[in-house]
Amino acid sequence: MIIYGVALLAACTLAGVVLGDLLGVLLGVKSNVGGVGIAMILLICARLWMHKRTGMSKDCELGVGFWGAMYIPVVVAMAANQNVVTALHGGPVAVLAAIGSVVLCGCTIALISRTNRGEPLPAEPSAPVPDAHAVGGR
Template sequence: MIIYGVALLAVCTLAGVIIGDLLGVLLGVKSNVGGVGIAMILLICARLYMHRHGGMSKECEFGVGFWGALYIPVVVAMAAQQNVVTALHGGPVALIAAIGSVLLCGCTIALISRSHKGDPLPDEPLDQGVSIAPAGGR
């Protein structure tokens, strides 16, 4: 069911925003630090956990995939609303947090892609119902 995808996305988003706000308070920055990125990582981890432990039906997996794909434009829209110049004037903490979150996300993606050994794709048959007449033939 697609509604499970919405519920999982909402929980991950709320948790990411709360953790991002807490990081902002701990670092002395008056804004959310990496909350959207944290929410995306939580969504990926929750989906993988549910898939491995059999807690995700085909419909639920479709819903999570659908809303996960829509989540990227939301992240871009939220990032476009942030004032980067003000964050950089706030001190080097914002720059360090930005670089750290990018590195952490990159390492997480690399770890996930290296740890998941999927089945190889089947070979496609060469003849797909299209016949090509030889040159000079009928």
């Protein structure tokens, strides 16, 4: 099941790297600009397109979902590590921009969660409390 998502992930990653490098050249920066984010957006769009157009099998959908979930923490963490080192050497403007983006994202998530008037999640069933004498207690 997991192997089904590898080709799609590889294609999106390569396309993201190429587009990020091209964006860096256009901006005059000697670096990949947004390649990881572009690749993630391409992966999401490709999965949605495949789901609508070709009717992906359940195994393929699970494989793509698995690799999408693996891609986010691993690749983004690697890119974030490089960006933090560069930002700390770049001066206070880069650090302030990073802090500002985190605060802005947090406020956006809070706003979305407060304005979402969907149905609340069902209550979790409470687990029975084990008797102390039944589990070997005194």
